[in-house]
Amino acid sequence: MHGLMNRSIERFVRDTYGRDVWGAVMRRAGLDYVEFEAMLTYDDHVTRDVLHALGAVLARTEQDILEDIGTFLVSHPNLEALRRLLRFGGPTFTEFLHSLDDLPARARLAVSDLILPEIELRDHGGGRFCVWCRGPVAGFGHVLVGLLRALADDYGALAWLEHKGRQNDSEIVEIQLLTVEHASGRRFDLGLGAL
Amino acid sequence: MMTPTAARAQIGPDAAMMDVLCPMHAVLNASGDLVHAGPTLVKICGGTSLIGTRFSELFDIKRPQTDGSVRMLIATAGAKLHLRTRGAPRTDLKGVAVPLSPGMPPEGGVLINLSFGISVVDAVRDFALTSSDFAATDLAIEMLYLVEAKTAAMDASHKLNMRLQGAMIAAEEKAYTDTLTGLRNRRAMNYVLEQLTSAEQDFALIHLDLDYFKAVNDRMGHAAGDHVLREVARIMVEETRSDDTVARVGGDEFVIVLKRLTDPQIVHDIAERLIARLSEPIPFADKYCSITASAGSVLSCAHAHADATRLMLEADTALYAAKDAGRGRHISYTQDLNRHATGNGEVGGPVSSNCPGPLAPRDPGRRDGGTE
Numbered sequence: 001m002h003g004l005m006n007r008s009i010e011r012f013v014r015d016t017y018g019r020d021v022w023g024a025v026m027r028r029a030g031l032d033y034v035e036f037e038a039m040l041t042y043d044d045h046v047t048r049d050v051l052h053a054l055g056a057v058l059a060r061t062e063q064d065i066l067e068d069i070g071t072f073l074v075s076h077p078n079l080e081a082l083r084r085l086l087r088f089g090g091p092t093f094t095e096f097l098h099s100l101d102d103l104p105a106r107a108r109l110a111v112s113d114l115i116l117p118e119i120e121l122r123d124h125g126g127g128r129f130c131v132w133c134r135g136p137v138a139g140f141g142h143v144l145v146g147l148l149r150a151l152a153d154d155y156g157a158l159a160w161l162e163h164k165g166r167q168n169d170s171e172i173v174e175i176q177l178l179t180v181e182h183a184s185g186r187r188f189d190l191g192l193g194a195l
Numbered sequence: 196m197m198t199p200t201a202a203r204a205q206i207g208p209d210a211a212m213m214d215v216l217c218p219m220h221a222v223l224n225a226s227g228d229l230v231h232a233g234p235t236l237v238k239i240c241g242g243t244s245l246i247g248t249r250f251s252e253l254f255d256i257k258r259p260q261t262d263g264s265v266r267m268l269i270a271t272a273g274a275k276l277h278l279r280t281r282g283a284p285r286t287d288l289k290g291v292a293v294p295l296s297p298g299m300p301p302e303g304g305v306l307i308n309l310s311f312g313i314s315v316v317d318a319v320r321d322f323a324l325t326s327s328d329f330a331a332t333d334l335a336i337e338m339l340y341l342v343e344a345k346t347a348a349m350d351a352s353h354k355l356n357m358r359l360q361g362a363m364i365a366a367e368e369k370a371y372t373d374t375l376t377g378l379r380n381r382r383a384m385n386y387v388l389e390q391l392t393s394a395e396q397d398f399a400l401i402h403l404d405l406d407y408f409k410a411v412n413d414r415m416g417h418a419a420g421d422h423v424l425r426e427v428a429r430i431m432v433e434e435t436r437s438d439d440t441v442a443r444v445g446g447d448e449f450v451i452v453l454k455r456l457t458d459p460q461i462v463h464d465i466a467e468r469l470i471a472r473l474s475e476p477i478p479f480a481d482k483y484c485s486i487t488a489s490a491g492s493v494l495s496c497a498h499a500h501a502d503a504t505r506l507m508l509e510a511d512t513a514l515y516a517a518k519d520a521g522r523g524r525h526i527s528y529t530q531d532l533n534r535h536a537t538g539n540g541e542v543g544g545p546v547s548s549n550c551p552g553p554l555a556p557r558d559p560g561r562r563d564g565g566t567e
Contacts, residue, residue: 004351037355037358038351038354038355039351040355081343081347082347084343085340085344088337088339088340088343091326091327106344109341109344110344110345110348111344111348189323190319190326190339191319191320191321191323191324191339192320
């Protein structure tokens with residue numbers, strides 16, 4: 001698993017629950033270090049072990065935690081750079097949804113060895129969408145639920161989201177847009193990141 | 196099938212269509228005045244109507260060289276133009292001009308389409324552009340995305356490099372440091388000796404061994420022993436220069452490499468001063484630990500080609516001569532010492548004239564109480 005994924009989990013736990021909780025999680029996962037390097041690659045089992053340990057330490061389901069991580073990635077000020085990169089997907093939430101298919105390619109452009117699950121958006125009309133998400137590691141769909149919910153908020157769109165479980169090797173996330181975009185979202189200036 | 200003329204006629208000066216496809220285009224009449232400007236072009240030129248303004252007053256065509264006339268613009272048709280805005284902030288632009296078809300108003304006019312090229316990152320900030328200022332097919336947004344994504348990725352890589360470099364330095368430091376005393380270790384000493392001998396730099400090597408240290412350890416415990424070693428280390432560092440090397444190479448064995456020394460008298464003085472200080476009782480808890488030290492030294496200048504192994508062996512021979520002579524003293528190596536050493540064989544080579552014999556007087560009487 002790419003270090004960026006593990007680093008995201010680490011940042012989420014540190015910024016939300018503090019370093020002591022994070023230390024406890026890493027010890028419980030049987031790891032003798034406390035920091036992930038964003039630009040290194042780790043064995044897949046490391047991520048699984050950390051998520052198991054995190055569930056046990058926080059006494060919460062992994063699905064809930066993954067969803068919170070997705071929300072954290074978009075809404076925490078420390079990860080403003082990532083929010084900005086996502087917002088390049090389109091000027092409105094609907095356009096962003098239509099850019100989701102490109103998300104793995106966009107991620108690869110930035111970091112060539114960052115492999116995201118395949119994502120396919122299906123538009124069912126009337127503001128109803130389904131995101132099919134196919135990858136080797138289950139659980140990414142839950143991250144996507146949290147991430148899309150926070151992004152809808154960021155764009156100022158009102159949306160209802162639900163994880164619909166797995167079908168074959170895909171996770172399905174259903175999105176119902178309740179209102180079209182209004183103006184109360186957060187600002188996004190194209191030129192701000194280059195300062 | 197459409198003729199080329201018919202195809203061009205469709206592009207024409209349909210302003211609304213052109214504003215969508217090329218929001219940074221301008222249509223000039225035959226005298227070089229703007230008759231239409233796309234919305235983004237208007238935005239970067241101050242936001243007010245540009246109709247009637249001369250194109251050459253707004254933009255400086257840097258390449259190819261022209262007099263700014265429409266006739267010359269038409270002559271460049273299809274070629275890449277390099278332009279710069281005359282108003283602040285100065286922004287470099289790329290452009291291409293095409294003459295309007297015959298019969299298309301304004302007669303004899305030209306259409307110029309502009310783009311930011313590589314200056315897009317600055318331009319977006321300077322002019323507060325949004326995605327709606329670019330054509331839907333324009334790659335500008337993707338380029339801005341890439342710039343930000345690569346900057347973030349480079350920052351992360353840079354941080355990793357810095358951490359790895361820090362870890363590398365720490366690991367190297369650890370690999371060359373004796374953890375108890377903070378002195379260099381045998382590995383570091385070997386490295387320094389190899390460096391000096393291969394660079395043929397002069398140095399003196401003192402091999403020093405503590406006397407009665409085992410007694411301190413046995414009678415007062417390991418804590419006292421460790422304390423003594425740390426104090427000994429501190430004294431040796433104090434008595435040497437910062438670019439000398441002080442290494443702990445065994446339990447109570449030390450090697451000091453003194454750079455640039457060729458005078459045996461100076462080496463002898465340093466060794467004697469060191470031994471004198473080490474012989475002062477070292478306080479520990481409410482007691483005193485008493486040790487002394489024996490030392491043997493050798494000068495690299497004694498050999499035409501200094502060899503680290505041989506120098507160590509000779510310093511060792513001198514050290515054992517000092518121990519045999521009653522401890523608490525320093526002896527410089529000479530070939531004579533080999534005759535007294537047992538089982539060492541012939542080690543010595545030619546000794547240069549400025550390296551005389553042992554300076555410490557031999558004391559046949561052995562000091563009592565040694566339990567080395």
